[in-house]
Amino acid sequence: MEFLKEKAFFVGIDSDGTAFDSMKIKHTFSFIPAAIQVFGLEDCEEVFREIEERINLYSLTRGINRFPGLLMTFEELKAAGYGTEIQPQDLKAYIESGYPLSNAGLKDWLAKSPSAFGQKVLQWSELGDGYFEKLTEDIRPYDGVAEAVEHMRKAADIMVVSAASSKGLEKDWGRAGLTEKVNFIAGQEFGKKAQQLMYAKEKGFTGERMLMVGDAPGDYEAAKKAGAWFYPIIPGMETECWEKLREKYFDLFVSEQYDKDVEAALYDEFIRSLESGKRS
Numbered sequence: 001m002e003f004l005k006e007k008a009f010f011v012g013i014d015s016d017g018t019a020f021d022s023m024k025i026k027h028t029f030s031f032i033p034a035a036i037q038v039f040g041l042e043d044c045e046e047v048f049r050e051i052e053e054r055i056n057l058y059s060l061t062r063g064i065n066r067f068p069g070l071l072m073t074f075e076e077l078k079a080a081g082y083g084t085e086i087q088p089q090d091l092k093a094y095i096e097s098g099y100p101l102s103n104a105g106l107k108d109w110l111a112k113s114p115s116a117f118g119q120k121v122l123q124w125s126e127l128g129d130g131y132f133e134k135l136t137e138d139i140r141p142y143d144g145v146a147e148a149v150e151h152m153r154k155a156a157d158i159m160v161v162s163a164a165s166s167k168g169l170e171k172d173w174g175r176a177g178l179t180e181k182v183n184f185i186a187g188q189e190f191g192k193k194a195q196q197l198m199y200a201k202e203k204g205f206t207g208e209r210m211l212m213v214g215d216a217p218g219d220y221e222a223a224k225k226a227g228a229w230f231y232p233i234i235p236g237m238e239t240e241c242w243e244k245l246r247e248k249y250f251d252l253f254v255s256e257q258y259d260k261d262v263e264a265a266l267y268d269e270f271i272r273s274l275e276s277g278k279r280s
Contacts, residue, residue: 003159003184005203009254011152012161012197012223013182014214015169017063018233019145019160020176023215025135027056031066031128035073038124044082051076060274062235063216065101065163066125067091090115102165102188103129133168141176142233144242149181151246155254160185161196161212161222193219197226211253213245217274220267229258232270 017023032049035041041048052073055061061072071091077083093113099105103125110118152158159182160169166187173179186196193212201210207227212219215233223230231249233241249266252258 001184003157003186003200003203005157005205006183007155007157008205008209009156010200010205010210010228011156011158011250012193012200012210012212012228013149013158014063014193014212014216014219014233015160015162015164015172017215017235018213018219018238019141019178020136020139020172021142021238022132022136022139022172023057023062023235025139026128026132027053029135030131031056031070031124034124034128034131035070038120038127039083039086041083044077047080047082048073048077051080057235058274060217060271062274063214063218066128067095067101067106067121070121070124071095087117090117091121094118094121100188100191136172139172139175141178142238142242144239144246146176146178146181148242148246148250149178152250153181156211156250157184157200158182159196159200160187161193161214161219162186163188163193165189193222194225197222197228201226201228208256211250211258217271229253229263230267231263232266234270234273236273 013019016026032052036045055072056064056069071088074083074086074088094106094109095101097109099109103122106122110122149158160173162169164187166185166189169185169187170179173185190196190199197212210226210228211231212223212228213231213233215235220230231245249258252262
């Protein structure tokens, strides 16, 4: 399947935490239990949980790829005097290797750089994915997502831009009845989010006619690399943000009045929310 340009405007939409209420499920109920089990962190479970959630959900690193997020968690855990037996040097080596930060990329790296710790990281990642898949079998999009997508597709081509697997994205968006409302679903197999946006841009869009909708600073950075605008979905205010996008900001975008001042005001509110560390 190939993305084909049909309209003058483009909207990229992140999935986890932006369109679907899945970020807390992913970390609190999937990857944290998997880490405690695989790495034997029962003695410091409470501390590990606090650090992992803060890094991945309630700070400016929200939305970070799972592997750098795990490394940051281990480093902070050890700095606090816990998990001193964990030696994550091989995880750092993989992250810095240039291999894709995905299960497939880790497997390819392990084939050339055998590592017992790397194998445990892979076990953790796959176990977390398994927990997440079971817990999100009936996951629904945030209120207002379907209405906003229906409104935006009248004037814009819409692409799912996500670091999740395409298979999982197709399942989630299909179950929600949204697959037929978007033009293309791009997952981790299409590269990082900035690469996915550049793939769309190469179809003939100009940056000022591209909008990225996301819930993490990394989504903003991806948008800027592609020269696109960014619209934030603020954690804890998802329904309100989607309503405002449908009722006001998308129309500003297609009338080419979504400018630096509008984007900056929204982004500042978004960053202040993340800096507060508020847990919804």
